[in-house]
Amino acid sequence: MTALEPFLFADFLGTATWLWLVFIAVVISLLAFDLGVLHRDNREIGVRESLLLSAGYITAGLLFGVWVFFQKGGDASMDYLTGFLIEKSLSMDNVFLMAMIFSFLAIPRQYQHKVLFWGIMGVLVLRAIMIGLGAALIHEFSWILYVFGAFLFFTGVKMLFSKLDDEPDLQNNALVNFLRKRLRVTDNLHGERFFVRQDDGNGRSVLWVTPLFLALILIECADLMFAIDSVPAIFAITQDPFIVYTSNIFAILGLRALYFALAALIHRFAYLKYALALVLVFIGAKIFLVGIIGKIPAVVSLSVTLSLLIGGVLVSLYKTREQQPGKS
Numbered sequence: 125m126t127a128l129e130p131f132l133f134a135d136f137l138g139t140a141t142w143l144w145l146v147f148i149a150v151v152i153s154l155l156a157f158d159l160g161v162l163h164r165d166n167r168e169i170g171v172r173e174s175l176l177l178s179a180g181y182i183t184a185g186l187l188f189g190v191w192v193f194f195q196k197g198g199d200a201s202m203d204y205l206t207g208f209l210i211e212k213s214l215s216m217d218n219v220f221l222m223a224m225i226f227s228f229l230a231i232p233r234q235y236q237h238k239v240l241f242w243g244i245m246g247v248l249v250l251r252a253i254m255i256g257l258g259a260a261l262i263h264e265f266s267w268i269l270y271v272f273g274a275f276l277f278f279t280g281v282k283m284l285f286s287k288l289d290d291e292p293d294l295q296n297n298a299l300v301n302f303l304r305k306r307l308r309v310t311d312n313l314h315g316e317r318f319f320v321r322q323d324d325g326n327g328r329s330v331l332w333v334t335p336l337f338l339a340l341i342l343i344e345c346a347d348l349m350f351a352i353d354s355v356p357a358i359f360a361i362t363q364d365p366f367i368v369y370t371s372n373i374f375a376i377l378g379l380r381a382l383y384f385a386l387a388a389l390i391h392r393f394a395y396l397k398y399a400l401a402l403v404l405v406f407i408g409a410k411i412f413l414v415g416i417i418g419k420i421p422a423v424v425s426l427s428v429t430l431s432l433l434i435g436g437v438l439v440s441l442y443k444t445r446e447q448q449p450g451k452s
Contacts, residue, residue: 137259139366143195147188147370151248154184154377159241169237174384181378182212188374192367202422203362206429207371210361210407213400213433214354215379216393218346219386225342228294229335231313233384238316239336240380243343250348251372254355259365269363269411272356277408279353283401299345308332347376353404360407361425392444399436403429 132142158177185208193201226236261268294300303309310332314320318337324330358368386393406428410420
């Protein structure tokens, strides 16, 4: 044990290595239990199971926030919870886009879980790279925070004035067309397989990708697009890489579980994007206000964020109380 102490207590990105190891162990355990015990076979996940699984992930994320409180203090815990809330809420738009991708590529519900699982694995790596780059940039160029703040502010303003029914056109999407031209994509699914070997029309057996793999690529790209908003948003709250990464990952872990319940109910949260827009405007402005009124307490940031999001949910539920799925 003595020989391990220097390694376990060594500083890694501002946090003791053993804290990172605990986080990694918790994430691996959750994923192993989810895939290895609960979902060994490809099957359709019902709304009730989706809500229960999502509740489990949310509980795990909140308990981790309590653990952060005892390890890093109250402000760090508040920053973690604020980041967790923002990432969870921004993920709502991601759920909508994932539903569109699955519908566009005609992916049956029993295979969607596999795509989302491997999508989460990719997110773990992509977010680590993006957060690592962000932390390095802020360390070397502290003024980059003002760039993040301006970006978030104007992104929020743009969202406020966007139309409620704005939707991406996947049929004419440049990325979709690029992938279909560059990859051999089969016309039909081949069970749960991402790759198959079949004839290329010239008598040669070559590797093709299935629509399932195309869905995985599009979902990874969608997350990358949403990360451009969410990662700067959390860096605007705290520059602690541990808090930024853990709050991101715990929020995303439950996204796959929540998808199966929200995909059918996403129309009920139509007005939440305006609350998110106000959150982004607030966080962006907060960076510039620090030089005028000083650092805004973490509890204030959490309270404002939570109030705006709750308000967005309540307004959405009220405004859409008589709507049916698919209608706006």
